[in-house]
Amino acid sequence: MKGLNGKSIVVTGGGSGIGEAVAMMLGEAGCSVTVADLNGEKAKAVAQAITDAGGTAQDISADVSDEASVKAMVNAAISAYGKLDGACNAAGVPQRGKLLHEVELDEWDFCHGVNLRGLFLCVKNEIAAMLENGGSIVNVVSTAAVVGFPNGAEYCASKAGAAGLTRGAAVDYATKGIRINAVLPGGTLTPMLKGAMEVDPGLEPALAAVHPMNRFAQPTEIAGAVRWLLSDEASFTTGASFAVDGGHSAV
Numbered sequence: 001m002k003g004l005n006g007k008s009i010v011v012t013g014g015g016s017g018i019g020e021a022v023a024m025m026l027g028e029a030g031c032s033v034t035v036a037d038l039n040g041e042k043a044k045a046v047a048q049a050i051t052d053a054g055g056t057a058q059d060i061s062a063d064v065s066d067e068a069s070v071k072a073m074v075n076a077a078i079s080a081y082g083k084l085d086g087a088c089n090a091a092g093v094p095q096r097g098k099l100l101h102e103v104e105l106d107e108w109d110f111c112h113g114v115n116l117r118g119l120f121l122c123v124k125n126e127i128a129a130m131l132e133n134g135g136s137i138v139n140v141v142s143t144a145a146v147v148g149f150p151n152g153a154e155y156c157a158s159k160a161g162a163a164g165l166t167r168g169a170a171v172d173y174a175t176k177g178i179r180i181n182a183v184l185p186g187g188t189l190t191p192m193l194k195g196a197m198e199v200d201p202g203l204e205p206a207l208a209a210v211h212p213m214n215r216f217a218q219p220t221e222i223a224g225a226v227r228w229l230l231s232d233e234a235s236f237t238t239g240a241s242f243a244v245d246g247g248h249s250a251v
């Protein structure tokens with residue numbers, strides 16, 4: 001794909017699911033990938049898979065809800081590869097599968113601490129590293145930003161915030177060479193969705209039924225859209241909420 005080879009790109013949540021698929025695709029496209037995850041072992045395995053396939057990657061254990069950790073992640077990319085050209089922010093946590101009146105404050109804070117506060121910390125520090133040379137940031141949000149999920153109001157709120165943060169930041173940096181977009185995946189077969197379906201057995205049929213394609217995505221189907229938005233082919237796209245959801249949000 002045009003305009004990806006040689007770019008230094010960070011992927012948060014890169015150890016699993018959508019982030020893992022993005023990291024692998026970027027490695028194949030000739031990027032230098034910094035695979036960041038709270039689970040350092042998973043990040044290490046993905047970075048190893050990229051280098052085993054002939055690509056360039058490093059791993060780092062990082063907690064997106066901790067600013068010192070986020071700064072260390074950005075600095076690791078710059079130290080290893082001399083610059084930061086892009087970021088895919090895929091780290092996230094799911095809903096508890098509860099009605100809102102049953103959600104405890106610490107559960108709300110945990111969800112928002114990763115999905116919204118953590119995203120703010122990542123986007124803030126990634127932008128700071130891109131001010132001189134420009135770049136592209138893609139936030140992995142969710143159709144939950146625009147559609148109500150049963151038993152997931154705290155998750156919907158965090159993802160709606162993430163989409164709003166994306167739009168607001170995109171406007172502020174549009175003339176500074178930094179593009180900021182959101183991908184809104186529908187149900188995607190990752191460890192997160194499989195885990196949520198185990199906790200809430202009603203989720204699988206309910207979720208499948210609201211996707212007009214009547215199936216869930218594979219992580220690579222989401223990663224392809226992220227890859228395009230990170231590339232120079234998307235040079236006129238910023239502030240977009242790009243649905244990759246089998247028609248879920250079109251209903």
Ligand SMILES: NC(=O)c1ccc[n+]([C@@H]2O[C@H](COP(=O)([O-])OP(=O)(O)OC[C@H]3O[C@@H](n4cnc5c(N)ncnc54)[C@H](O)[C@@H]3O)[C@@H](O)[C@H]2O)c1
Nearest residue numbers: 013016017018038063064091092142185187188190192193
């Ligand atoms: N799977 C779906 O159906 C689906 C749909 C829409 C949106 N999403 C979003 O896509 C993103 C990726 O989800 P996934 O399905 O690939 O899940 P996943 O659980 O497979 O991967 C998420 C990764 O994020 C990491 N992570 C969690 N908290 C972190 C933290 N504080 N700091 C750093 N890393 C952290 C986890 O260790 C994990 O490796 C999430 O933001 C999720 O909300 C997923």
